[in-house]
Amino acid sequence: MDKDLTPWYSFDWFTPSTLRSFTWENKIFLYLLIAIPVLFILRWLLRNKFNQKLPIAVTQKDFHVSPINLIRLLPEVLLMFVLAFVLMGLARPQKTNEKVEQWTEGIDIMIALDISQSMMIEDFTPNRLEAAKEVARNFINGRVQDRIGLVVFAGDAFSMSPLTTDYELLRSYLNEITFELIETKGTAIGSAMAVVTNRMGESETKSKVCILLSDGENTSGNIDPITAAELASAYGIKIYTIVVGKEGMVPYGKDFFGRPQMIENTIDETTMRKMADIGGGQFFRAADNKALEQVFSRIDKYEKAEIKETRFKDTSDYYVIYLHWAVAFFLLWLLLKSTFITNVLQD
Structure with missing residues (x-):
């Protein structure tokens, strides 16, 4: 995939073939991706335990669950993606083209x-x-x-x-x-x-x-x-x-x-x-x-004959692509946090 031809918002950046084509300068940040869902589960457990609760009496016929209530989880999911994209950017995805020129003086x-x-x-x-x-x-x-x-x-x-x-x-x-x-x-x-x-x-x-x-x-x-x-x-x-x-x-x-x-x-x-x-x-x-x-x-x-060799390395960084995604999801998260979706559906 050509960095100059593929826009940053293309989903091609997340295909397995593209991700395998990278060399990751700081692989340790990729391992931290596993910690993101664990972090949010702990956050949810702590919030559920320490948040103030108001006991109310509701009859059985008035109590029902709607799938639409799951929308309240959307900001949390967006925040998880923000952290994931930041970690991918910090891992420094790169592509290196090494050219070797050899010549001999006969x-x-x-x-x-x-x-x-x-x-x-x-x-x-x-x-x-x-x-x-x-x-x-x-x-x-x-x-x-x-x-x-x-x-x-x-x-x-x-x-x-x-x-x-x-x-x-x-x-x-x-x-x-x-x-x-x-x-x-x-x-x-x-x-x-x-x-x-x-x-x-x-x-x-x-x-x-x-x-x-x-x-x-x-x-x-x-x-x-x-x-x-x-x-x-x-x-x-x-x-x-x-x-x-x-x-x-x-x-x-x-x-x-x-x-x-x-x-x-x-x-x-x-x-x-x-x-x-x-x-x-x-x-x-x-x-x-x-x-x-x-x-x-x-x-x-x-x-x-003496064989002479010259090596050229052309390294391209792709971390900016994933930071763009992180910024986009962060702005979307802020937008949702400022609307009734977060405030109302959590009640």
């Missing part, structure tokens, strides 16, 4: 994914690249309002997706990633970081993060990974580096008889660790699918 996240031939090694299921794509997909699914971009690299690097909140588009790009996207062989980690910095350099977002995932050492490109990390750090980009895979003999394809072929795999962990230190992030090592999932899960917890 994070810019660039995922740099190694797609070199060594990512075909099968110490992950089904291989390193597919495992990395799967955890990256799950990572994207867990983000809200963050802009995410995608850089792929092998012997060269290029931006596959700019920073975007179109997560469906990002997932479709992940599905399209194959080893054939870049013909140049090798692993250009420094070039990948340069592309990331180029994409994020103009971003005005406070939090900028790069997740660099690779399984090898820098063997290609004309930019040193450490120099590239220092440049990224100068632009305020936090760097998380993830090395996937095991060192030593690892399965790579199958021979003529269908048996796994073993090859030697080396990892430049020192460079990747130093890049993370320069970028103010962390270095991680993942040797299998489960470990890789845990790494992305930890990064997901570290890099959360």
Whole structure:
């Protein structure tokens, strides 16, 4: 019910639905409503006991009771309503509308994914690249309002997706990633970081993060990974580096008889660790699918957008409505007290 549209004299103010919609600031006065009839009963008993009485003799045939005599009780009833309305006003009926506004300042996240031939090694299921794509997909699914971009690299690097909140588009790009996207062989980690910095350099977002995932050492490109990390750090980009895979003999394809072929795999962990230190992030090592999932899960917890909340409370008081009723009934009570209704019918 709208306070501004419903007049005070409307009986709608006394419907159960309206009364239940209020919050009562001083509920103690509502409990006192029970005392009103008790008070008037005591008042009637005291008056009946102490009022002066004039004994008269009336024959049985002259003695009769008329329902119209009950009118003499009307002033008492009106006075009870006056007290009830005053108590309802003192209880302070209110309605509060609470509005909550939430907003988040998203994070810019660039995922740099190694797609070199060594990512075909099968110490992950089904291989390193597919495992990395799967955890990256799950990572994207867990983000809200963050802009995410995608850089792929092998012997060269290029931006596959700019920073975007179109997560469906990002997932479709992940599905399209194959080893054939870049013909140049090798692993250009420094070039990948340069592309990331180029994409994020103009971003005005406070939090900028790069997740660099690779399984090898820098063997290609004309930019040193450490120099590239220092440049990224100068632009305020936090760097998380993830090395996937095991060192030593690892399965790579199958021979003529269908048996796994073993090859030697080396990892430049020192460079990747130093890049993370320069970028103010962390270095991680993942040797299998489960470990890789845990790494992305930890990064997901570290890099959360700040949620800001503002609450507005709009409180409206309705006690005036019931005080209007109290005044109206009080004036009516005074009017009846000044007429013959009270004076005559009590005799």
